[in-house]
Amino acid sequence: MxxxxxxxxxxxxxxxxxxxxxxxxxxxxxxxxxxxxxxxxxxxxxxxxxxxxxxxxxxxxxxxxxxxxxxxxxxxxxxxxxxxxxxxxxxxxxxxxxxxxxxxxxxxxxxxxxxxxxxxxxxxxxxxxxxxxxxxxxxxxxxxxxxxxxxxxxxxxLDPVLPGGVRSGERVWHTEELLSRLKGLGGREPGRFVVVGAGQSAAETVEHLHRTYPSAEVCALFTRYGYSPADDSPFANRIFDPEAVDHFFAAPEEVKRMLLAYSRNTNYSVVDLDLIDELYRRSYAEKVAGVERLRMLNASRLLGVEEDGEVARVRMCFLPTGEVSTIEADAVVCATGYRExxxxxxxxxxxxxxxxxxxxxxxxxxxxxxxxxxxxxxxxxxxxxxxxxxxxxxxxxxxxxxxxxxxxxxxxxxxxxxxxxxxx
Structure with a gap:
């Protein structure tokens, strides 16, 4: 046939x-x-x-x-x-x-x-x-x-990417599987989440977990000092115009590399300003109330995650001092992007x-x-x-x-x- x-x-x-x-x-x-x-x-x-x-x-x-x-x-x-x-x-x-x-x-x-x-x-x-x-x-x-x-x-x-040395497990997830993993928790109320990453998906995950689990502590772990806003201003958005593809394709290699570097803040590891403001508002309100569930573990690098029964142990380094510490979490969510x-x-x-x-x-x-x-x-x-x-x-x-x-x-x-x- x-x-x-x-x-x-x-x-x-x-x-x-x-x-x-x-x-x-x-x-x-x-x-x-x-x-x-x-x-x-x-x-x-x-x-x-x-x-x-x-x-x-x-x-x-x-x-x-x-x-x-x-x-x-x-x-x-x-x-x-x-x-x-x-x-x-x-x-x-x-x-x-x-x-x-x-x-x-x-x-x-x-x-x-x-x-x-x-x-x-x-x-x-x-x-x-x-x-x-x-x-x-x-x-x-x-x-x-x-x-x-x-x-x-x-x-x-795209394929989801986990941090180096980290493997997906019962308590270590990529955002690609977030909602289905959360459903798997059933009625159990987690005590702490750690969300790794500083981009839009990371910030959205932090906001969702903080709002959905009112008794849980949500820790945002990233190497930056704070979330960086996405540049969606009108002139910056011209990089997404059809004409820009023509310009880029015809450009010399060094110009292509320059344009990619210039435009990264329109798409990569950046967050909508409204969401940044909302997370900051919540963080400040919790400080006023004296009960802080939303924690920003900024300027910190993930060193490793080890699952041990009912918990995941997260090792991290505070970059300004080099201090290494460990915290335990019910789940670690990696909002660490994708690879083509x-x-x-x-x-x-x-x-x-x-x-x-x-x-x-x-x-x-x-x-x-x-x-x-x-x-x-x-x-x-x-x-x-x-x-x-x-x-x-x-x-x-x-x-x-x-x-x-x-x-x-x-x-x-x-x-x-x-x-x-x-x-x-």
């Missing part, structure tokens, strides 16, 4: 490839010849950080479609209209919906493309079939299936035909396509792992609508004919 041939196969079905599915349909109609493989059993985007009251850090107009097609029926505004909340949202006078509402929007869009997605399916190998197509090997349960594609779009997201997955790990035998630079890095073209042997007409596109070539905004939600539009136009431009075919 021959393998089906697709014009587009997507690995992963988070917001990036969901936006790609919308762009493909709006370009070709509902008969688009594409399929997406997703490891999760259903659509989900950082479900364990859908904290009550936590808001998005991007404007609602930077949804899956609006910057590419303001008339799209899959916009956040159309979602609000269908849900009967458009006027209510306008009256709310906010540009930043809650993360819970935005996730509901993403699920609403994903439901329209269920026919294109194979959940509980993991791509385990990619290899060249011929000069025109790639063979994609997919595992579903204990079975392996194959299909062929002319274009592969990789959007596999290396697309080469997925490409298998196909990597032999991908062009690389002097340091072994993938050469990625402006249209997010990996440069390959010119004798090959198949294409591999990246949605992620392009910060070094396309800038800080290249893989973020802010650019998703524009980026997917560029990828679709590239596929059209490089194809001998407009993709057509039966629904998979």
């Amino acid at each position: 021959s393998s089906p041939v697709y014009d587009v196969v997507g690995i992963g079905f988070g917001p990036s490839n969901l936006a790609l599915a919308v762009a493909l349909e709006e370009e070709y109609g509902s008969g688009v010849n594409a399929v997406f493989f997703e490891r999760q059993p259903r659509f989900g985007w950082h479900r364990n950080m859908l904290l009550d009251g936590a808001t998005m850090q991007v404007h609602f107009l930077k949804d899956l479609v609006t910057l590419r097609n303001p008339a799209s029926h899959h916009s956040f505004l159309c979602y609000l209209q269908e849900k009967g909340r458009l006027i209510d949202f306008i009256n709310h006078k906010t540009m930043f919906p809650t993360r819970l509402e935005f996730h509901d929007y993403l699920e609403w869009v994903a439901a329209s493309f269920a026919r294109l997605v194979r959940y509980d399916s993991e791509v385990v190998a990619v290899r060249p079939h011929d000069d025109d197509t790639l063979e994609v090997v997919v595992q579903r349960g204990d079975e392996l299936h194959t299909c062929l594609t002319r274009n592969l779009v990789i959007a596999v997201g 997955r290396n697309p080469l790990d997925l490409l298998g035998e196909a990597r032999e035909h991908c062009l690389t630079g002097e340091a072994g890095e993938l050469l990625v073209e402006r249209d997010y396509r990996i440069a390959v042997d010119p004798r090959k007409s198949w294409g591999v596109y990246l949605q992620g792992a392009t910060e070094d070539t396309h800038g800080i905004a290249s893989s973020l939600l802010s650019m998703t609508a524009v980026r997917t539009g560029e990828i679709v136009r590239s596929i059209v431009r490089r194809s001998a004919q407009v993709p057509q075919g039966a629904e998979p």
